Amino acid sequence: MISFDKFYSLFQKNLQNLYKNSKEIESIFFLLMTHIFKCDKTTILLKLSKKGKIHFIIYKKLIKKLWELKKNKPIQYVIGKAYFFDMEFIVNKNVFIPRQETEELVYWILQDNKNTKNSQIFDIGTGSGCISITLKKKKPKIGHIYAIDFSQKIIDIARKNAKLHNVKISFKKVNILNSDIPIQKKINNNSIIIIISNPPYIRISEKKLLHPNIIQYEPFQSLFVPDKDPLIFYKKISFWIKKKLTGIVYVYFEINQFIYLDIIKFLKKIGFFNIKIKKDFHGFFRMIRAVYYKKK
Structure with missing residues (x-):
């Protein structure tokens, strides 16, 4: 031995x-x-x-x-689990491995919404469900959470993680590039709407900057966007907000540090305000918060 x-x-x-x-x-x-x-x-x-x-x-x-x-297989896929906020999440080749940068985004949301109750929260591109589940676990009264992704295989993993942590999340299979996200016909006038997304944001030309185990094993569709339209997901989500939502909407995005100025410019152009940007623990501009308002 x-x-x-x-x-x-x-x-x-x-x-x-x-x-x-x-x-x-x-x-x-x-x-x-x-x-x-x-x-x-x-x-x-x-x-x-x-x-x-x-x-x-x-x-x-x-x-x-x-x-x-x-x-080059990531350890998280080898053992079938990853840790996020010191909680265990089931992961496989269908979902992106949760990262520390995303923990920082969730921490920001929790700090901003210490006293928030009965919100309507949309987690767009939920993956393993780590954002939704952590918010609900850390702050059970934060409100009702809708977790959205385009693949049933992804939704199945996120649903298993919600069951593992005993939290109630509404999962919806929607490809946001092709369809609008369905919402309740009536949203309580007193509730706050919070949109959260860590969408694909790495340009194809940036592949060379990544570790080989990311390129070889993590889902391509969760990582990359075309160089000619790197804001494709931010645009789709933002235009959906303008089209479908009323009242005050708070938006939290994880972003590509190389194009953060483009994202700020776009959000300002289409009517978002109170835009704030934050650096991650590496010192890169990695997350952004903005507000949108349309009279009910």
Whole structure:
């Protein structure tokens, strides 16, 4: 039987050419080991320090997972789950892996809406459902949430995650590029409407800037937009708001840092105001908030 420390050395050796940062390899190692052994990081650290042995059946399973990682497969797809706001979410090849930048967007929304109740919230391009579910979990009275995506396979994953976290979300299968999002005929006059979206925003020409495991495994349709119309999703959502919604509408977008000025210019041009932009933890302009108003 191989020891934990020897497997750790083997793990590092096999992934060092894919991940230049040793801390990233270490993080992936602990995600895999805590998943396989169904324990916390401290337990794995103890086994490493004591050079504990790994049973050959489990070792075979670990080697299989290591080969998947060596083929650039993201650890989240290898173990079938990702973490967002320290909560576990089921993920597979059909959904984009939740990112820390999106956590920052959700935190902004929660801070802005500490006292908000009975809102109508639309999460457009919900993916794993991490935004909707986190909002409802952290603030149960925030209001009714509609989570929208174009694929039934995506909706199925998001629905499983809602069940996992025991929250009520209304899921709707809508391709927003081809159809308007259906809304209730009557929205309470006193309710606030909040639109949230982390849509595809990476231009095809920017593929070269991404890690190979993103390009090879994460869903193309959740990532990329054409260079000739990189604002395609922002336009569609914004024009839908103008066409279908009345009263005060608060909009939160995650955005491409390279074209944030274009997004601001577009939103101003079509009548949005009180536009505020925020940087993420990397220092990039990554999220934007705006307001739209039309008399009821």
